[in-house]
Amino acid sequence: MIKRIKTNKARIKDQLFKYFAMLCTGLCLLVLALLLIDIISKGIGRINWSFFSNLPSRHFDESGIYTALIGMVSLLFLTVLIAMPIGIMAAIYLQEYGTKNRFARIVEINIANLAGVPSVIYGILGLQIFVRIAGFGNSILAGALTLALLIMPIVIVATREAIKAVPNSLREASFGMGATKWQTTRNVVIPAAWGGILTGVILSVSRAIGETAPLIVVGALVYVPFIPEGPLDQYTTLPIQIFNWTSRPQQGFITNAAAGIIVLLAFTFLLNGIAIWLRNRWNNKVKF
Amino acid sequence: MRKNFTRKKEKAIELLMSASSLVSVLTTIGIIFVLTADSYKFFSEVSIVDFFTDKEWTPLFENKHFGILPLLSGTLLTTIIATLVAVPMGITIAVYLSEYASRRFTSIVKPILEVLAAIPTVVYGFFALQYVTPLLQKLIPGLSGFNALSPGIVMGIMIMPYITSLSEDALRAIPTSLREASYGMGANRFQTAFKVMIPAASSGIIVSVILAISRALGETMIVAIAAGQEPKLTLNPLESVETITTYIIQVSMGDVPQDSLEYRTIFAAGLVLFLFTFILNNISFWVIKRFRQQYD
Amino acid sequence: MYKLESKNLNLWYGPKQALKDISMGVDANTVTAFIGPSGCGKSTFLRCFNRMNDLIPNVRITGQALIDNINIYSRNVDVYEHRKSIGMVFQKPNPFPKSIYENVAYGLHIIGENSKSIIDESVETALKQAALWNEVKDSLKKSALALSGGQQQRLCIARAIAVKPSILLMDEPASALDPLSTAKIEELIYNLKKEYSIVIVTHNMQQAGRVSDKTAFFYLGELIEYDNTSKIFTNPSKEATQNYITGRFG
Numbered sequence: 001m002i003k004r005i006k007t008n009k010a011r012i013k014d015q016l017f018k019y020f021a022m023l024c025t026g027l028c029l030l031v032l033a034l035l036l037i038d039i040i041s042k043g044i045g046r047i048n049w050s051f052f053s054n055l056p057s058r059h060f061d062e063s064g065i066y067t068a069l070i071g072m073v074s075l076l077f078l079t080v081l082i083a084m085p086i087g088i089m090a091a092i093y094l095q096e097y098g099t100k101n102r103f104a105r106i107v108e109i110n111i112a113n114l115a116g117v118p119s120v121i122y123g124i125l126g127l128q129i130f131v132r133i134a135g136f137g138n139s140i141l142a143g144a145l146t147l148a149l150l151i152m153p154i155v156i157v158a159t160r161e162a163i164k165a166v167p168n169s170l171r172e173a174s175f176g177m178g179a180t181k182w183q184t185t186r187n188v189v190i191p192a193a194w195g196g197i198l199t200g201v202i203l204s205v206s207r208a209i210g211e212t213a214p215l216i217v218v219g220a221l222v223y224v225p226f227i228p229e230g231p232l233d234q235y236t237t238l239p240i241q242i243f244n245w246t247s248r249p250q251q252g253f254i255t256n257a258a259a260g261i262i263v264l265l266a267f268t269f270l271l272n273g274i275a276i277w278l279r280n281r282w283n284n285k286v287k288f
Numbered sequence: 289m290r291k292n293f294t295r296k297k298e299k300a301i302e303l304l305m306s307a308s309s310l311v312s313v314l315t316t317i318g319i320i321f322v323l324t325a326d327s328y329k330f331f332s333e334v335s336i337v338d339f340f341t342d343k344e345w346t347p348l349f350e351n352k353h354f355g356i357l358p359l360l361s362g363t364l365l366t367t368i369i370a371t372l373v374a375v376p377m378g379i380t381i382a383v384y385l386s387e388y389a390s391r392r393f394t395s396i397v398k399p400i401l402e403v404l405a406a407i408p409t410v411v412y413g414f415f416a417l418q419y420v421t422p423l424l425q426k427l428i429p430g431l432s433g434f435n436a437l438s439p440g441i442v443m444g445i446m447i448m449p450y451i452t453s454l455s456e457d458a459l460r461a462i463p464t465s466l467r468e469a470s471y472g473m474g475a476n477r478f479q480t481a482f483k484v485m486i487p488a489a490s491s492g493i494i495v496s497v498i499l500a501i502s503r504a505l506g507e508t509m510i511v512a513i514a515a516g517q518e519p520k521l522t523l524n525p526l527e528s529v530e531t532i533t534t535y536i537i538q539v540s541m542g543d544v545p546q547d548s549l550e551y552r553t554i555f556a557a558g559l560v561l562f563l564f565t566f567i568l569n570n571i572s573f574w575v576i577k578r579f580r581q582q583y584d
Numbered sequence: 585m586y587k588l589e590s591k592n593l594n595l596w597y598g599p600k601q602a603l604k605d606i607s608m609g610v611d612a613n614t615v616t617a618f619i620g621p622s623g624c625g626k627s628t629f630l631r632c633f634n635r636m637n638d639l640i641p642n643v644r645i646t647g648q649a650l651i652d653n654i655n656i657y658s659r660n661v662d663v664y665e666h667r668k669s670i671g672m673v674f675q676k677p678n679p680f681p682k683s684i685y686e687n688v689a690y691g692l693h694i695i696g697e698n699s700k701s702i703i704d705e706s707v708e709t710a711l712k713q714a715a716l717w718n719e720v721k722d723s724l725k726k727s728a729l730a731l732s733g734g735q736q737q738r739l740c741i742a743r744a745i746a747v748k749p750s751i752l753l754m755d756e757p758a759s760a761l762d763p764l765s766t767a768k769i770e771e772l773i774y775n776l777k778k779e780y781s782i783v784i785v786t787h788n789m790q791q792a793g794r795v796s797d798k799t800a801f802f803y804l805g806e807l808i809e810y811d812n813t814s815k816i817f818t819n820p821s822k823e824a825t826q827n828y829i830t831g832r833f834g
Contacts, residue, residue, distance in 0.1 A: 010476055010478065010479060011476065013478050014476045014477055014478035014479075017380075017478050017481075018384070018388055018477075020380065021380045021381060021383065021384030021388065022384070024377045024380045024381050024384070025381050025384060025385075025397060027377070028377070028381065028401060028404070028445070028448065029397070029400060029401075031404075031445055032400065032403065032404055034419070035407070035411075035412075035415050035419070038415065038418070038419045039411070039414070039415070042418070085308075086308045086311055087308075089304065089305045089308035089309075090305065090308040090309035090311065090312060092305055093302070093305035093306050093308060093309045094309055097302055097305060097306070098306065098309075103306070103309075104309070106313065107309045107310075107312055107313055109573075110312055110313050110316050111312050112569070112573065113316065113566065113569055113570075114312060114315060114316060116499070116502050116565055116566075116568070116569035117319065117506070117562065117565060117566075118505070118506020118507070118508070118533065118561060118562075118565055119506065119508065120506065120508045120533045120536050120537070120558070120561075121319060121323075121506070121558055121561065121562050122319075123536070123540070124319075124322060124323065124536065124554065124555065124558045125315070125318050125319050125322050127540075128322040128326070129318055129322065132546070149311075149315050152311065152312060152315070153312070156309075156312070167678070169674055169676060169678035170678055170680055170681075171639075172636065172639070172672075172674060172678070173672075173674065173678045173679075173680070173740070173743070174680075174690070174694075175636065175639060175667065176634060176636060176667060176670075176671075176672035176674075176744070177667065177668065177671075177672075177690065177691040177694055177743070177744070177747065178664050178665065178666070178667035178668030178669075178691070178694055178695070178747075179664070179667075179690075179694045180294060180298055180664050181298060181302075182297070182298050182301050182302075183694055187680075187690065187693070188680055191680075191681065191682070192680070192681050206406060209408070210407070210408020210409065210410065210411070211408075212408070212409065212410045212508070212509050213409075213508035213509055213512070213533065213536075213537060216537055216540050216541060217536060217537070217540045219540070222541070239408055239410045239509075242410050242411075242414065243410050243413070243509065243512075243513065246410075246413065246414050246417060246418075246513055247513065254418060257414055258414070258418075261410075261411050261414060264408060264410075264411065265407065265408075265411065268406055268407070268408060269403075269406075272403075272406050276399075294664075
């Protein structure tokens with residue numbers, strides 16, 4: 001008798017938890033939906049050709065994201081150019097060369113720690129080292145160097161995972177033919193891991209694309225009415241433009257901000273989509 | 289000749305690669321150096337006792353006070369709200385996905401939840417200020433336009449996927465045999481989940497929570513947009529507050545002269561923030577190392 | 585003079601001794617089989633001859649391993665140059681995720697061969713020797729991963745012999761293959777004997793009996809008996825060998 005009551009109680013708890021959990025899951029999906037609907041309904045009307053081609057302006061209906069887009073794309077391009085070779089080489093070193101030595105262990109702990117440093121702190125680092133000591137000022141170069149350091153841990157971790165997945169038998173086959181360590185790494189390991197490496201780089205770019213705080217700290221300008229022409233020019237980026245518009249009181253700028261967010265989200269989702277597609281394609285193509 | 293050349297090339301490449309991995313060490317050294325050097329200059333002008341006890345933070349005003357407590361309380365308040373939202377929901381969903389839901393359902397819902405983690409934070413800031421705050425103002429009359437509650441909740445939603453994703457991984461990593469042992473003794477899903485699975489996956493779950501908290505502490509744009517810029521020593525979520533990160537942004541956007549005392553405040557404030565996240569990260573490493581169980 | 589020889593060879597993995605004082609010699613243009621239960625050290629011993637054990641941390645080796653009377657562990661031997669003169673085929677087929685052609689040409693690139701016509705010719709010869717040419721000659725640009733397991737292993741053999749080594753080390757080359765593919769590999773080994781000295785590690789005693797001229801039996805890191813294959817299988821002189829051959833353990 002007692003046992004039955006207990007089982008009943010347990011069943012009720014089980015059911016209650018199940019419904020609570022479904023509610024939580026539903027709530028999260030609802031929030032995501034609300035966020036997207038709210039932003040799209042506020043901003044979609046503003047999306048037209050002039051929004052992409054206009055310079056920023058004091059009048060919201062003449063304001064566009066042209067400079068912000070160009071600034072963002074050049075910034076990301078430069079960031080990848082810096083972070084990708086260094087990050088990949090560091091990962092190869094840690095995974096293939098220094099597996100046992102102390103230096104590699106220190107670097108490893110260090111990377112785990114860096115991944116947890118708030119991005120605004122990277123901004124302070126960039127401000128002092130690149131903007132002031134190196135004298136790059138509020139330039140794209142200073143911003144790109146800062147972002148490169150920020151995404152480096154992501155690139156390194158992803159590259160290491162990809163290299164780790166390359167079966168040892170391939171390395172042995174290459175060494176068995178008399179290939180040196182570098183020949184093996186360059187001709188066998190990197191090509192076999194390339195899909196994974198590329199996926200990691202793209203995901204790190206999708207992280208960099210939304211970064212706002214560190215760029216504000218290193219002096220990406222809020223108002224740039226011209227197109228940057230070189231890495232030492234001043235610039236602004238889309239998230240900063242959005243931030244600027246969001247803090248204006250006029251409804252017209254809020255609409256601009258929402259429209260800017262639609263563009264930013266499109267970029268972010270596109271990059272994530274490419275990364276997922278690449279990963280699946282690679283997984284299907286190369287089965288070791 | 290050739291052999292010698294090959295060997296030199298191999299050495300040179302290895303050197304280049306180890307130099308690349310040195311970049312990450314230099315980054316850490318750089319962060320610590322930059323923060324402490326200017327903080328040192330700052331504390332030669334402001335007493336460290338005042339810094340931690342003064343209840344006002346007004347470096348940009350005429351009557352200057354350098355008490356970090358208001359910024360700290362703002363940071364902690366928004367982080368606590370975010371944690372209160374994210375931890376129960378995040379863990380509940382993780383348990384649901386790994387113990388209750390079908391694999392198909394999980395494989396659809398998990399990536400969608402991870403979309404929440406991919407959304408740029410400036411977007412969340414906009415959402416908090418333009419959607420959540422007006423909504424909350426309808427429910428709570430007298431809620432000010434800038435407040436800790438709205439960005440706190442939104443930040444909670446932002447960090448939740450970290451908890452769900454990592455906790456779900458931790459629960460999945462537990463061998464099925466353990467789950468079967470519990471079911472075999474007549475336990476139901478709820479009992480199995482809470483008496484066997486969660487304790488077994490506790491280290492992974494704890495780490496996920498710590499990482500999420502550390503992310504909330506360092507989060508900048510959501511609070512900079514929606515929490516306001518008034519450093520206030522309060523734990524009232526309905527008031528406007530300023531966090532450490534917001535303050536750094538505020539100074540960066542203004543025209544504070546370089547090498548002035550006001551300018552150095554961001555390094556002192558940054559150092560406090562860095563120490564908080566650094567300690568939290570290392571606690572999580574310690575948990576991983578100390579409590580990781582090997583199932584083989 | 586032996587083609588391959590070991591003198592008092594000892595090997596430790598950390599504190600654990602895996603090979604104990606092994607001395608033996610292998611003649612040129614013969615097939616020698618290493619047999620013994622799992623963990624007896626036969627693969628480890630095989631891998632000593634192209635210094636693949638160098639890749640494993642904490643391995644310590646004493647004694648000598650000689651090829652053409654030169655100790656390959658002496659200081660002035662360049663390990664990479666040394667490996668180029670020895671072909672190795674592994675337990676599981678391990679083609680690179682590249683085209684069939686690129687797989688066979690890999691070793692030629694490594695030895696610094698740049699002439700397209702020489703590479704083309706060597707690839708064709710190697711694939712013919714490995715009895716794979718007829719199956720793949722129209723699809724050389726296709727990925728090697730699309731081949732069947734047996735074809736992959738023959739590709740790996742082609743890859744190993746493309747650089748014309750004088751020795752071929754085979755570490756259980758047929759253990760992951762079906763019987764039909766195994767028969768093909770065995771036939772291949774028989775044909776390759778004319779040009780190569782072959783050492784094969786095998787689990788399968790019938791296989792050792794079928795393909796090898798001499799057989800060495802290893803047990804717990806020691807070389808128990810080494811003699812003509814026919815003698816080992818019909819009239820072994822050690823009891824341990826007898827027991828293993830008749831299937832009483834292992």
